[in-house]
Amino acid sequence: MPIDLEKLNPEQQSGALYEGGPLLVLAGAGTGKTRVITYRIARLIEAGVPAERILAVTFTNKAAEEMRRRIEELCTGKGALVWAHTFHAFAVRVLRRHHELLKLPKHFTIYDQSDQKKLVTEAMKELGLEDQTNKAAMYVSIISRAKDDLLDAQSYAIYAATAVDSARQTASRIYTLYQKKLENAGALDFGDLLLKLCLLLKEHEQVRTYYQEYFLHLLVDEYQDTNHAQYILTKTLAAKHRNICVVGDDDQSVYSWRGANIRNILEFERDFKDAKVVTLEQNYRSTPLILEAAHKVIRNNKSRKVKKLWTEKTGGDSVQVVELPNEAEEASWVVRRIAILVEDGRSLKETAIFYRTNAQSRSFEEALRRAGLPYRIVGAVRFYDRKEVKDALAYARVILNPADSVSLGRILNIPPRGIGKTSLERLELYAAANGLTLWDTFCRQDQVPQLTASCRKHIDDLTALIRKLNSAAVELSAAGAIARILEDSGYWAWLTAETETDPEAVGRLNNLQELLNAVKEYEEKIKLAGEFIDLGRYLEQVSLQSDLDAYDPTQPCVTLMTVHLAKGLEYPAVFLTGLEEGLFPIGANNSSPEDLEEERRLAYVGITRAKELLYMTHAATRRTFGQVYANLPSRFILEAQLSLHSAPPSKQTFGVSAPAARPAHVVSYRVGQRVRHPSFGAGRVLELSGSGETAKVKVQFDDGRLTKLIVRYAPLEPA
């Protein structure tokens, strides 16, 4: 069946059909850019281009998956063949293929930022900088940015040598040692994935030529978010056929802090002199009033390509701006408003609350819980960042790559098996002195001085365990292997025993069960495509997974997320919150004009997510770090030229939000007492703290939830 282009407007069609080489599609928010990309790919396939020789790169797994799904819809059987990946997943796929050229182990580990931080801290200690290890996070970001800019440790050293300040020299020393440690561990960090791929293509002409010829067409989504490494990568891959199509919106570039360079999109026409430019300005998402507000804000930016979204839609409610006294009232107001929307027949899944920083989610969470409305927070505490999940995955990593010292260090004493801090120090000392990995020293613990006899035995037990699991993993699926790990390592048994003394262990057991379920689910999904997921494949996938990927927009609940995460999504009703100077835009006093423009783009992203209803809220005072600050309304509110004093939709919502202090008859509780809470249900008092007005109780509820409540305010009663 031929691809039906009738569904595209003329500009979209020209984007989908153009065949003359480099193409820039400037696609404003809600103008159907994914549609152009998928139709373009479908057209190419229809015209005879083999699907497997088309490369489409995105920034999120979700976007890649969506693209594959939509191609499949247009060309049955072809969706899975197209190389539709995130930049990082694409890099892993290619690096895995050529791992021996880069002297990497086949099962190289991918380090996330917490692994990076550990390694940087280690490096700093070895360099005698232990007094500054609180700056480890800063050095992690310096190193990551250097990698984004394709500066490896040597290049960075040259660059640092020319610098006047010694700080850069310090960074360079840390970078060099950190990189050595990564290599020893057989690990790559996120930045390395792209850096090493660029290196591979640069230094191995055969490989470069192969991929340059192989990919007949290259498409890049969200081009405004590409960093230098990604820029060089796409340019290199497109050098031969020059069929490069980049799609993006300079007004939605919000990742400069991660190395994204907005110039890549602004100067595409300079890079490709014969580039065709298609601009999409017809918006299919929002009402005209929402678009007007968005435009009034974004037009204040200097460095942008001038364009203006328009819509055929008419009417719609005006954008509401509401000022509340503090963040608790802000949350209550938003939640009350959502309740009204629901009464008016809207479904909860149509509503979303956006904020600038994750820390702001708490007050909304509390208000939603109090109101009994189901909600879902996307991105705050990633499932895969939970301690027990990380432990399980660390075992898995060690089994496939024992050189991975960070993971080995993590699990060597979990569950506690008598290999403590002092022993670890001695092992590490020996490892450093002899140029060995931690694992190597385990295997020859008899040569390591000063270890106690019991410790030596425990080390032998652990190495035997890892070897045994390693050979077992070959035969098992990923889920089978992880279940085996939890069993044989004694982790299950240990955590189960912990539940006796530590009520939070119950939740952790549940999370591990959830992990196993997730792995099984993933296996089932891939099995349909006829592939087997072993532990290696699974780990690869999971290291590149984000919380957003698991987000299911059809669930009947309110969605809470940062504005960054909201990019690419849309909701009928949007609450853009915390619009205050210093918070959104953040850090207003000492930020550069460029930073401010990025904040403005972020506000623009937030506004343009709304389809029908948009509420912008601002709290007059806000508690940050335990201190109360009075903030001015955000300049973005003023720029949107909406009245700050537009009447709140329902007056009676004010004043009822703060929990009224309960009368003075203070109930006293004792440990072990049964209690009842209107929204948490029944539970048991675990411990008491404070006295008088500040008396608190820690309660274990029967549904597994553990909460600390202030007796004076909590609607808690003896059961």
Next chain:
DNA sequence: TTTTGATAACTTTTT
């Protein structure tokens, strides 16, 4: 060696 409790550092955004 392990657990507990205190304190300091943190918050911008994350593939």
Next chain:
DNA sequence: GTTATCAAAA
């Protein structure tokens, strides 16, 4: 207001 890290106690 929290979480990670470090010191002291068991």
